[in-house]
Amino acid sequence: MVGRLVDWIAVNRDSIWVHWVHNNYLKGQDWMDYKPSMNSSWVWRRICKIKDKMVAGYANGKWNVQPDGYTPAGSYEWLRGGRPKVSWYKVVWNGWVIPKHQFMGWLIAHAALNTTSKLVGFGVDIENTCCICALAEETTEHLFCECAYSKRVVRERNGTMLQKGIQNAMMLSLIYQIWHQRNKCRNEQILLCPERVAKHIIEEMRARVRGRDRLQMNLADLEWLKKMNLFE
Structure with a gap:
């Protein structure tokens, strides 16, 4: 679910919170390469930590794991790795x-x-x-x-x-x-x-x-x- 916030920042979603993040934290930096400062809040550092886990799923600033865009369920399946369905x-x-x-x-x-x-x-x-x-x-x-x-x-x-x-x-x-x-x-x-x-x-x-x-x-x-x- 935190990954959804990561995706909103990546696609620069039109919301007050995303605009505030870009103006106060990123300041023109690439979101996928961004590293938070040590004095950042715990919440912001947590979002950045989740972003680092998800970065391999992005290309050109877009989530490329699912054709219809980011969903928590899809990202979970991607993070845990593909597993075949059991017969039972x-x-x-x-x-x-x-x-x-x-x-x-x-x-x-x-x-x-x-x-x-x-x-x-x-x-x-x-x-x-x-x-x-x-x-x-x-x-x-x-x-x-x-x-x-x-x-x-x-x-x-x-x-x-x-x-x-x-x-x-x-x-x-x-x-x-x-x-x-x-x-x-x-x-x-x-x-x-x-x-x-x-x-x-x-x-x-x-x-x-x-x-x-x-x-x-x-x-x-x-x-x-x-x-x-x-x-x-």
């Missing part, structure tokens, strides 16, 4: 997904979920058998894909954008609920039956659907929601 971003950062479920999906995408197999790898003295089925080592793959408990609710994601979004949201809700049940099973020796967990996922998704503008849903999506028992 549309699944996790999906507007239908509840934020706490998004965090769980993000942890799994980064292999950062503290399953017992990971804790044993860290040197923790703990039984690493799946506490739900007691049939295999508790890894992320086993807990969410191979365990008989998690296999009870599996959906193929296809259809319109809305349908895919809701299916992804339900998948992440399932992951969250399985992890929640795993923790209750390990810490409290309590485990809900899969039917109750599935019912809770449906209820959460119904609440999510109720909170959205139904006018944005077409007839096919509404029929699909009714078929999925997500729309009353």
Whole structure:
């Protein structure tokens, strides 16, 4: 956001503040080469520091990183460097997904979920058998894909954008609920039956659907929601 002030000075924007900066600080100096004096205010020195970070993005006094001119978002992407989009971003950062479920999906995408197999790898003295089925080592793959408990609710994601979004949201809700049940099973020796967990996922998704503008849903999506028992 401070970079926007840098850009205003660079293009000599028609504003009282920019004219004041040119008359009192720059005094005809090139803005990209300008260095503030030590007795300048902290705010002005900060603006100049940001300018020094951005100077490589200017040519002939104009911001050449974006064709339509400077924006804070564009400058941020330029400063952090180009990064390819990961394959899972549309699944996790999906507007239908509840934020706490998004965090769980993000942890799994980064292999950062503290399953017992990971804790044993860290040197923790703990039984690493799946506490739900007691049939295999508790890894992320086993807990969410191979365990008989998690296999009870599996959906193929296809259809319109809305349908895919809701299916992804339900998948992440399932992951969250399985992890929640795993923790209750390990810490409290309590485990809900899969039917109750599935019912809770449906209820959460119904609440999510109720909170959205139904006018944005077409007839096919509404029929699909009714078929999925997500729309009353």
